[in-house]
Amino acid sequence: MDHSQIINNAVVTMDVALPGVVWGWMITLNLWAKSIATGTVLVGAFLLARHKDEGGVNGIRMLIPIIAFIFLNIFLLFTLLDLHQPFRMINIFLHPHWTSAITVGAWIATALTGVIAFMTYLSIIKKETKGLYDTLLKVAVFLAIPTTLYTAVIMGEASARELWATPAELMQMAFAAFLAGSAILAFFSGRWTKEARRDLAIILSIAASLSLIMYMGEYFFSWKAAEVEATMAFVHSGGEWNTMFWAGQIIGYMIPIALSIMAIRSGSEGLLKLAAICALIGLFIAKHVWLIIPQLLPLS
Amino acid sequence: MKLGFLVDLDLCMGCKACEVSCKVENEVPLSSWRLRVKYVDQGLFPDTSRTFTPLRCNHCESAPCERICPVSALHYLENGIVNIDKDRCIGCAGCIMACPYGAIYMDPETNTADKCTYCAHRIASSMMPACVVACPVEANIFGDLEDPMSNISRYISRDKKVQVRKPEKMTIPKHFYVGGGQAQLNPQASLREEGYSLFNNITHLKHIGKGH
Numbered sequence: 001m002d003h004s005q006i007i008n009n010a011v012v013t014m015d016v017a018l019p020g021v022v023w024g025w026m027i028t029l030n031l032w033a034k035s036i037a038t039g040t041v042l043v044g045a046f047l048l049a050r051h052k053d054e055g056g057v058n059g060i061r062m063l064i065p066i067i068a069f070i071f072l073n074i075f076l077l078f079t080l081l082d083l084h085q086p087f088r089m090i091n092i093f094l095h096p097h098w099t100s101a102i103t104v105g106a107w108i109a110t111a112l113t114g115v116i117a118f119m120t121y122l123s124i125i126k127k128e129t130k131g132l133y134d135t136l137l138k139v140a141v142f143l144a145i146p147t148t149l150y151t152a153v154i155m156g157e158a159s160a161r162e163l164w165a166t167p168a169e170l171m172q173m174a175f176a177a178f179l180a181g182s183a184i185l186a187f188f189s190g191r192w193t194k195e196a197r198r199d200l201a202i203i204l205s206i207a208a209s210l211s212l213i214m215y216m217g218e219y220f221f222s223w224k225a226a227e228v229e230a231t232m233a234f235v236h237s238g239g240e241w242n243t244m245f246w247a248g249q250i251i252g253y254m255i256p257i258a259l260s261i262m263a264i265r266s267g268s269e270g271l272l273k274l275a276a277i278c279a280l281i282g283l284f285i286a287k288h289v290w291l292i293i294p295q296l297l298p299l300s
Numbered sequence: 301m302k303l304g305f306l307v308d309l310d311l312c313m314g315c316k317a318c319e320v321s322c323k324v325e326n327e328v329p330l331s332s333w334r335l336r337v338k339y340v341d342q343g344l345f346p347d348t349s350r351t352f353t354p355l356r357c358n359h360c361e362s363a364p365c366e367r368i369c370p371v372s373a374l375h376y377l378e379n380g381i382v383n384i385d386k387d388r389c390i391g392c393a394g395c396i397m398a399c400p401y402g403a404i405y406m407d408p409e410t411n412t413a414d415k416c417t418y419c420a421h422r423i424a425s426s427m428m429p430a431c432v433v434a435c436p437v438e439a440n441i442f443g444d445l446e447d448p449m450s451n452i453s454r455y456i457s458r459d460k461k462v463q464v465r466k467p468e469k470m471t472i473p474k475h476f477y478v479g480g481g482q483a484q485l486n487p488q489a490s491l492r493e494e495g496y497s498l499f500n501n502i503t504h505l506k507h508i509g510k511g512h
Contacts, residue, residue: 007342010483010490013350013498014339017331019405020504022393084391084411091371091390102370102394158397159364159469230488298487299402300338300355300465 005226021295026082028288030075031151032180034109035173035283037071038148039181040064041116043203045141047185047196056193061133063188065119068140071184072113079106101157105150112143148177161294162227163218172214172290179207179256180283183276194267201272205260208279212253215286219245227297234293241296245289252282302380302474303418304445306452306462307354309480311439314339314352318431318440322356325419325430331505332405334416335431339498340483340490353484354431354440357382357403357416358465358473365395365404365415373413380445380474381420386412393508400469402487406508418442445474452476 044064051057080086089106096103119136122129152173156166182204189197222232235245259275262268314337322328322335335356342349359382366374366382373389376382389412396404396413407414419429427433432440443450448457456462456476464473465485482489494503 005486005488006491007481007483007489009344010340010342012338012490012492012502013341014500015492015502016333016336017501017503017505018402019396019508020506022396022406022508082392084393084406085389086391088371088388088390091388095371095388097370097372099367100370100394102368102392106370154368154394157364157368158394159471160398160400160402226488295397298492299400300487 005230018298018300021292023082023291023295025288026078028284028291030078030082031173031176031287031291032280032284033071033074033078034148034151035176035180036184036280037068037075037116038112038144039177039179040067040071040184041112041137041140041144041181042148042177043181043185043200044068045137046203047199048137050199051193051196056196057189058191059188060185062123063185064137065116065123065140067184068116068144069113069120072109072116076109076113101150101153105147105154108143108150109147112140112147115140115143144177149173160299161231161297162225163222163231163290163294168214168218172211175207175211175214176283176287178203179211179252179279182207183256183279183283186272186276189272190269197267197269197272198264201260201263201275204272204275204279205257205264208253208256208260211286212249212257215249215253231294231297234296235289241289241293244285248282248284248286248289250282251278252284252286253279256282301378301447302445303423304359304380304443304452304474304476305356305418306441306455306476306478308439308441308455308478309351309353309484310478311437312337312352312354313437313439314350315436317434317436318354321430321434322416325422326417328414329407329409332407332414334403334405334414338484342483342490351480351484353477353480355401355403356431356475357399357418358401358471358475359416359418361472361474362470364398364400364469364471368394368398370394377420379423381418381423382415383417383420384412384414386410386414389413396508400466400471401473 044060047057048060092103092106115136122133149170152166152169155164155169182200186200222228234241256275256279259271263271316337319335319337328334338353340351363382371388371390373385374395391411404413404415429442432442441452441455443452459478463477
């Protein structure tokens with residue numbers, strides 16, 4: 001805990017027990033799975049547009065909706081499980097409150113899941129509907145952007161936690177989507193051309209670099225607001241959160257940057273897949289630290 | 301009508317009558333509090349002092365909890381009270397994350413969010429909130445902020461040292477304090493360590509609601 005702001009040796013000598021961590025690992029898993037799902041749509045659509053001859057990205061038409069469908073459902077499942085009254089989720093559709101990013105996000109994510117489910121059906125069952133698939137993919141890309149970003153607005157609306165500022169979180173969410181999307185697609189890139197794999201490695205390295213820059217900015221230059229400084233003290237002052245923070249940065253960003261640059265140069269599929277594994281593990285750790293530390297501060 | 305609260309910290313003696321009466325009136329479950337009184341000690345022996353700070357929902361004019369609630373379970377009443385409809389709450393805990401004052405808790409019996417409502421049910425019957433009635437020194441002052449003749453309005457107009465908690469959050473609280481200082485109103489200004497202290501074990505709850 002940050003002791004620098006304590007006045008006249010003030011110490012709490014009697015109080016009630018305060019709530020501990022409210023949003024825990026399920027929310028981290030929710031964020032992580034959503035990044036993979038939306039990132040797959042965004043990166044997949046980019047690769048499909050860039051390599052018009054599908055031979056370059058063999059099987060990607062089927063991969064995009066299947067991966068996105070699986071991870072969107074993981075995201076939705078854990079969103080539901082984290083609710084204390086999961087059966088009342090229907091109230092978001094019956095009594096929507098439009099100032100809440102939770103409401104807006106739930107509606108958009110549901111629409112995206114519907115589109116992705118239909119694309120999955122088309123790609124598996126009805127394979128001769130390329131025109132319809134392409135139209136739906138454009139809709140999916142359009143919906144994937146706000147789906148990946150809306151959690152940043154929720155975190156911004158959680159005004160008790162000053163560490164979560166909407167502009168910075170919006171960028172982090174976008175970078176996380178491109179990192180996770182390129183990482184998950186890397187596992188299926190074995191039969192793709194070298195150029196396609198190179199594109200994946202470039203996206204992964206850029207997304208990891210930008211994420212790392214954002215976190216380092218927060219780590220070294222977060223002295224403007226007293227509460228942010230007090231929150232960052234949990235990672236500055238050593239201990240488990242410091243260890244986890246650096247584990248996330250090293251495994252999730254630094255190692256993948258190095259490995260993906262090596263993969264770009266050598267064209268190695270193995271290095272790209274290793275970078276992808278590290279990126280997905282590290283992304284979870286980095287997101288978890290960022291989710292938990294503001295909740296460790298007493299609010300009153 | 302715009303209802304508000306004011307606590308005169310110079311009068312409060314930390315008897316916790318308000319805390320207990322709130323628990324009884326609103327049947328607040330064990331391990332949950334709508335209103336609590338925090339003790340903060342300051343100084344070095346022998347020059348020390350003890351302060352008492354009642355903490356409850358601020359019924360903000362720009363309430364982050366109302367804004368983030370996805371189903372309008374948290375909503376404004378016409379008299380300015382930020383009320384909660386527990387039957388509609390989905391238990392997402394967004395309000396708990398949004399409230400800068402830590403005033404909202406997850407009720408372990410209903411698994412829904414809950415908080416101080418300024419005893420809206422009593423006010424509807426023209427009664428004062430339970431904590432106001434219980435206070436032996438009238439440190440809790442409650443009334444209509446738009447009525448210049450109300451006790452709270454006269455208190456605010458004659459006392460120049462009226463404060464609110466965390467004004468920088470732009471929530472426009474309708475809960476004021478007279479007396480006291482940073483150590484009482486700013487949680488970062490006092491040391492809070494887990495473990496046995498004056499009469500109890502200051503700690504963090506291991507669970508939020510039931511089954512979590």
